[in-house]
Amino acid sequence: xxxxxxxxxxxxxxxxxxxxxxxxxxxxxxxxxxxxxxxxxxxxxxxxxxxxxxxxxxxxxxxxxxxxxxxxxxxxxxxxxxxxxxxxxxxxxxxxxxxxxxxxxxxxxxxxxxxxxxxxxxxxxxxxxxxxxxxxxxxxxxxxxxxxxxxxxxxxxxxxxxxxxxxxxxxxxxxxxxxxxxxxxxxxxxxxxxxxxxxxxxxxxxxxxxxxxxxxxxxxxxxxx
Amino acid sequence: xxxxxxxxxxxxxxxxxxxxxxxxxxxxxxxxxxxxxxxxxxxxxxxxxxxxxxxxxxxxxxxxxxxxxxxxxxxxxxxxxxxxxxxxxxxxxxxxxxxxxxxxxxxxxxxxxxxxxxxxxxxxxxxxxxxxx
Numbered sequence: 001x002x003x004x005x006x007x008x009x010x011x012x013x014x015x016x017x018x019x020x021x022x023x024x025x026x027x028x029x030x031x032x033x034x035x036x037x038x039x040x041x042x043x044x045x046x047x048x049x050x051x052x053x054x055x056x057x058x059x060x061x062x063x064x065x066x067x068x069x070x071x072x073x074x075x076x077x078x079x080x081x082x083x084x085x086x087x088x089x090x091x092x093x094x095x096x097x098x099x100x101x102x103x104x105x106x107x108x109x110x111x112x113x114x115x116x117x118x119x120x121x122x123x124x125x126x127x128x129x130x131x132x133x134x135x136x137x138x139x140x141x142x143x144x145x146x147x148x149x150x151x152x153x154x155x156x157x158x159x160x161x162x163x164x165x166x167x168x169x170x171x172x173x174x175x176x177x178x179x180x181x182x183x184x185x186x187x188x189x190x191x192x193x194x195x196x197x198x199x200x201x202x203x204x205x206x207x208x209x210x211x212x213x214x215x216x217x218x219x220x221x222x223x224x225x
Numbered sequence: 226x227x228x229x230x231x232x233x234x235x236x237x238x239x240x241x242x243x244x245x246x247x248x249x250x251x252x253x254x255x256x257x258x259x260x261x262x263x264x265x266x267x268x269x270x271x272x273x274x275x276x277x278x279x280x281x282x283x284x285x286x287x288x289x290x291x292x293x294x295x296x297x298x299x300x301x302x303x304x305x306x307x308x309x310x311x312x313x314x315x316x317x318x319x320x321x322x323x324x325x326x327x328x329x330x331x332x333x334x335x336x337x338x339x340x341x342x343x344x345x346x347x348x349x350x351x352x353x354x355x356x357x358x
Contacts, residue, residue: 057279057287065355073286101284108336109357114317115336118354162283169278169352171335172290176282 004190013150013185014076014096019203020145021098021137021181022052022074023216028136048072048102048129050213052205061105061172068121070129071103077180081187091186097157098181100137102129106173118173119164126175130159133179145183146218150201152184233347236298240348241270249273251295252324253302256313261305269305271297273325275333293335293353295323300347310351312339323353334358 029050033043048070049060061067079096086092106122108115134156136142144151161177206215226234239246248270252262262269278292299309310321320336327333335353342349 055286057289059289062289062291066357099284101286103282103284103288107355107357108320108338110319110322110336113319114315115313115320117314117316118356119338165281168280169292169294169339170280170290171278171293171354172280172288173354174280174282174288174290176284176288178284 006190008190010190013187014079014094016201016203017096017145017147017151017183017185018052018074018076018098019205019216020147020218021100022050022213023203023205023218024142024146025072025074025100025133025136026050026213026216029132032132044069045128046132048132050074051211052213054211058103061174065172066107068105068107068125070105070125072129072133073101073103075099075101086186089189090192091188093152093184093186095182095184098183100133100179100181102126102133102177102179104129104175104177106175108173122164122173122175123161126161126177130161130177130179134159137181147185147201150185152186154181154183156180157182229346233300236347237301240272240296240298241301247272249325251297253295253297253307253310254322254324255307255310256319256321259306261302261307269297269301271295275327294350295325295353296348296350298347299342299344299349302349309342309349310337310340312337312352320356321351322356322358323351 029046029048032046036043036046051073053075054073058071077097077099079094081092081094104122104125106118106125108118138156145154157180159179164175202219204217205213208214241248249272250262250268251271251273252260253269254260273295275291275293278290280288280290282288313320322334322336324332324334336356337351338354339352340349
């Protein structure tokens, strides 16, 4: 005989944090491009295409070989529950890893006197994206990823850049990189629908026709509102 | 004439003959601007390949790319005044460039990223990458 009488359709905290990470990156990316333009810089250097939980091969650069806009893909890797900080009835504390994967495409450019090598540009672009995403997510403004009371702590656990495939002979210079973000938070029993005074948290993700994240908004609904 | 000489001559049939193989017109430009094959009365022939290739960037997710190459007869390049093509790393030197049409007739220009010269039989395979000119 069943004992749970409520439909379980509320997102777990890890799903909300996943969406919040991409929301933060998209919002700040758009603002960075505005700031860059206002500062007389090339906004394309702050641009990237944002996706979440994608697994199919990227074909962005297969035919449009001059496109050097990098790709950022955010995905939930795994988490580990901390029994010592949890209770078996109400909530369990967990530490999750979210991967911010970066794909950078470099194209060799011929100059008057020589070249700007594409393989070097791919690596430099990957490093620039690692810098941008880390600085955004580790900004003091996002100490709790904008989810204070839900997120206990967030921390960049590691960064890795993967060398181009040896012997692949591919025509595109592509460098992959990963920033692993560790986030500590609570997951709740299905009967618990509030955390502190927060009743509901809405994170709206808008995708364009190509599936790219173009708009992200977070709404909070508090108990006493 | 030894067997190796005969094999090198056979390259002429395989790579450059209009009746015996899959020859394809190719234009090659050296870093100092010497272009061979752009004259319709004296074209340069070889093999060209442009097929799909998957890149594994080690993230667990693939990137679709292309494997593009040309195969040329070394003795023909030498006879037409070219040194052996090679991948150029220096920023102050232009890369070797190669142009050829795809099967639809659209012309593509690429840079030589690396080469596999076979000095035993006289064949050089040039691995190509995209270039913005």
